[in-house]
Amino acid sequence: MRSIQRRLSLGLISVMVIVGLVLAQTSLWLFEMGLQRYLEAGLRNDSENLLVALVRGPQGLQLDERHLAPAYQRPFSGHYFRIDFADSHWRSRSLWDQELPRLEHPGLDSNLQLGPEGQQLLVLRSDYRRLGQSISISVAQDYTPVRESFRRMQQVGLGLGLAGLLLILLLQRITVRRALRPLEKAREQIAQLQQGQRSQLDDQVPVELEPLVAQINHLLAHTEDSLKRSRNALGNLGHALKTPLAVLLSLASSAQLDAHPQLRKTLKAQLEQVQHRLNRELNRARLAGDALPGALFDCDAELPGLLSTLNMIHGEHLTLSARAPAGLQLPWDREDLLELLGNLLDNACKWADAEVRLSVLETVEGFELSVEDDGPGIPEDRRKQVFSRGTRLDEQTDGHGLGLGIVRDIVETWGGVLQLQESEWGGLNVLIELPKRL
Amino acid sequence: MRLLLVEDHVPLADELMAGLNRQGYAVDWLADGRDAVHQGSTEPYDLIILDLGLPGLPGLEVLARWRAEGLPTPVLILTARDSWAERIEGLKAGADDYLTKPFHPEELHLRVQALLRRSHGQVNQPTLKAAGLQLDEGRQCVTRDGAEIQLTAAEFRLLRYFMLHPEQILSKSHLAEHLYDGETERDSNVLEVHVNHLRRKLGRSVIETRRGQGYLFGGQTR
Numbered sequence: 001m002r003s004i005q006r007r008l009s010l011g012l013i014s015v016m017v018i019v020g021l022v023l024a025q026t027s028l029w030l031f032e033m034g035l036q037r038y039l040e041a042g043l044r045n046d047s048e049n050l051l052v053a054l055v056r057g058p059q060g061l062q063l064d065e066r067h068l069a070p071a072y073q074r075p076f077s078g079h080y081f082r083i084d085f086a087d088s089h090w091r092s093r094s095l096w097d098q099e100l101p102r103l104e105h106p107g108l109d110s111n112l113q114l115g116p117e118g119q120q121l122l123v124l125r126s127d128y129r130r131l132g133q134s135i136s137i138s139v140a141q142d143y144t145p146v147r148e149s150f151r152r153m154q155q156v157g158l159g160l161g162l163a164g165l166l167l168i169l170l171l172q173r174i175t176v177r178r179a180l181r182p183l184e185k186a187r188e189q190i191a192q193l194q195q196g197q198r199s200q201l202d203d204q205v206p207v208e209l210e211p212l213v214a215q216i217n218h219l220l221a222h223t224e225d226s227l228k229r230s231r232n233a234l235g236n237l238g239h240a241l242k243t244p245l246a247v248l249l250s251l252a253s254s255a256q257l258d259a260h261p262q263l264r265k266t267l268k269a270q271l272e273q274v275q276h277r278l279n280r281e282l283n284r285a286r287l288a289g290d291a292l293p294g295a296l297f298d299c300d301a302e303l304p305g306l307l308s309t310l311n312m313i314h315g316e317h318l319t320l321s322a323r324a325p326a327g328l329q330l331p332w333d334r335e336d337l338l339e340l341l342g343n344l345l346d347n348a349c350k351w352a353d354a355e356v357r358l359s360v361l362e363t364v365e366g367f368e369l370s371v372e373d374d375g376p377g378i379p380e381d382r383r384k385q386v387f388s389r390g391t392r393l394d395e396q397t398d399g400h401g402l403g404l405g406i407v408r409d410i411v412e413t414w415g416g417v418l419q420l421q422e423s424e425w426g427g428l429n430v431l432i433e434l435p436k437r438l
Numbered sequence: 439m440r441l442l443l444v445e446d447h448v449p450l451a452d453e454l455m456a457g458l459n460r461q462g463y464a465v466d467w468l469a470d471g472r473d474a475v476h477q478g479s480t481e482p483y484d485l486i487i488l489d490l491g492l493p494g495l496p497g498l499e500v501l502a503r504w505r506a507e508g509l510p511t512p513v514l515i516l517t518a519r520d521s522w523a524e525r526i527e528g529l530k531a532g533a534d535d536y537l538t539k540p541f542h543p544e545e546l547h548l549r550v551q552a553l554l555r556r557s558h559g560q561v562n563q564p565t566l567k568a569a570g571l572q573l574d575e576g577r578q579c580v581t582r583d584g585a586e587i588q589l590t591a592a593e594f595r596l597l598r599y600f601m602l603h604p605e606q607i608l609s610k611s612h613l614a615e616h617l618y619d620g621e622t623e624r625d626s627n628v629l630e631v632h633v634n635h636l637r638r639k640l641g642r643s644v645i646e647t648r649r650g651q652g653y654l655f656g657g658q659t660r
Contacts, residue, residue, distance in 0.1 A: 235519045239491045242518035243447045245540035250453035253543050275540050279520070286521060306522065309529045313536065335523040342522030 005176050012172055013165065020161050024154075032150065036122065039141060040108050043124040047139040050081055051128055054135070061131065063090065076117060078142030085133060100140055110143055120144045182206050186213060193220075193293045194437060195331055223292055231286055231335070238282050245275055283406045288333035289413040290437075295333040299324040299360055302334065306341060307358075314349040324360035330367060331437045332414065340410045344371040344430055347404070351375030355425060366416075366435040374425035383420040404430075439554060439599060440464045440616045442481070444474040444497070445489040445516065454487070457543045462578065462595045463550070464619040471495025475503050482615050483511050485554055487546075490517040490528070498531050505532035512557040514549060551575055558602045568601040569644060569656030580640070587639050596632050600645065600655035609652035 053067035071079035072092040081092045082100040103125040110122045122143040127136045182205045192198045201213045252267040303322045348356045352373035361368040411418045416434040423429035445451040446469045458465045468474045471492035490497035512534040520538035535553050566573040572581040578594045580587050595617055614624040646654045
């Protein structure tokens with residue numbers, strides 16, 4: 001998508017240039033027309049004066065010198081005339097050696113070039129009948145100064161127009177930037193949302209943005225709400241299925257089955273399979289994954305509770321510790337992360353002799369979680385087996401397997417990498433690298 | 439040992455009651471959260487098994503109210519909600535242990551045993567030890583100086599209670615309250631008979647009678 005700013009600028013420039021040019025050109029043309037009409041009146045006046053100055057003299061028609069304007073006498077003064085008779089024509093003295101051509105039709109013409117000085121002339125030809133002869137009088141006036149001032153006016157106008165355009169563009173840029181500032185703010189907030197620094201967009205926005213922001217907020221709330229609801233429904237489903245399962249498990253170990261050990265064994269095995277599958281799938285379905293952009297896990301607030309819970313479950317003989325930079329927040333759903341860390345730590349506690357340590361680090365690429373224990377560990381050649389498809393090592397019942405199934409699901413959803421290493425105490429170190437959310 | 443079981447699923451409650459009774463526990467059963475709040479804090483239970491999905495009042499709320507009233511009884515939460523977030527919530531609300539459904543009955547019995555021992559200051563051991571005696575709760579028999587002595591169910595219950603409260607004077611009414619559930623008629627003569635049986639099997643000095651006060655177990659070891 002192109003930027004709104006650029007589109008607005010382009011549109012504004014083209015409109016301004018077209019309208020400006022048309023307007024300037026039209027007004028110049030209209031002004032010139034008016035000026036010519038005014039000059040035409042002067043020229044007509046001059047030509048009538050000339051007509052009056054035509055008197056019958058001793059050798060026929062002659063021009064009364066006294067009635068002639070002095071400008072007609074001075075060479076190239078800018079005022080000229082030409083009087084055409086049926087067979088001859090007279091020229092004003094000011095024309096000197098130049099010929100003023102006779103216009104083909106009576107009327108005004110402004111495109112006549114003349115003389116060594118390249119004067120541009122405005123010529124008016126009028127036809128009369130006087131003293132029994134038809135006379136055509138052409139009067140001309142130097143039009144160059146007017147043309148020049150028009151050109152200057154054009155230049156000045158162009159300059160002013162350009163300056164005005166620049167000014168308008170600048171102002172428009174500022175206005176647009178100011179008008180779009182809320183949009184920029186919303187964009188920043190969405191970025192913050194992605195990084196988990198906020199869970200809702202600020203709703204103090206201009207009217208135009210309100211529906212958008214409201215819609216996004218609604219969507220966020222809706223996602224969170226439906227996640228909560230589906231988790232609740234899953235919880236209820238789990239409750240509804242697991243309680244009867246508990247009854248069945250209890251029945252399978254009841255004394256009435258003492259006489260049928262084979263039946264009891266099969267029953268127990270099948271029930272365990274159902275239980276395991278149910279747990280795995282329900283846990284997987286509970287994952288929020290990437291559904292919530294505003295999710296946050298506050299290490300300082302959550303880790304102590306998790307550790308004390310684990311201590312309570314596994315007994316006080318284990319030393320559980322967590323190392324995380326103060327104030328570190330991980331941009332993932334709280335329940336997902338608790339599930340991940342809870343399972344990892346629980347597993348570590350099952351195998352550990354005395355010590356389990358969780359470390360959370362922020363790296364350039366993302367985050368690094370590691371859970372170390374001082375238990376027996378896993379020999380290197382069997383570590384790969386834990387992850388290879390089809391292996392049951394991580395899918396065995398609680399307490400015997402590694403409990404890594406759900407952990408692997410979560411890490412995969414987040415696009416992370418899970419590795420098994422040897423811990424500093426010789427036990428297992430589960431290292432998880434999680435990429436930053438963008 | 440007297441237990442309160444709060445569970446709304448009747449077949450499961452029946453199963454659990456039967457199993458716990460076989461283990462020598464006196465069990466009262468409630469299905470509603472509101473009743474549980476009241477009865478849990480008025481009756482002298484040694485341990486409470488609390489389901490979280492209860493009608494009337496959610497289990498977590500029940501637990502929170504008990505703890506707000508200052509009830510110190512250990513509480514074992516029984517729930518199908520096994521996510522870590524919910525576990526942490528449960529333990530924060532004041533639970534002492536957490537067992538997720540479905541579970542093997544033996545798992546519950548072991549947890550109950552461990553929780554009872556822990557709440558009486560006994561470290562985690564396979565057998566309960568006091569006054570030179572070792573009680574095997576699984577097989578319900580007692581060992582003294584390497585010799586195994588068989589016990590009846592009633593004797594086992596009584597001895598277990600004594601062994602969890604060594605060197606404490608226990609009145610007959612206190613014992614009756616903790617050994618029988620709310621529906622059993624309490625007859626102090628029966629208790630005397632069982633104490634005498636225990637004395638016959640384990641030696642007279644194991645349980646002293648403090649006139650007007652009650653019984654003292656393991657007092658001679660000091």
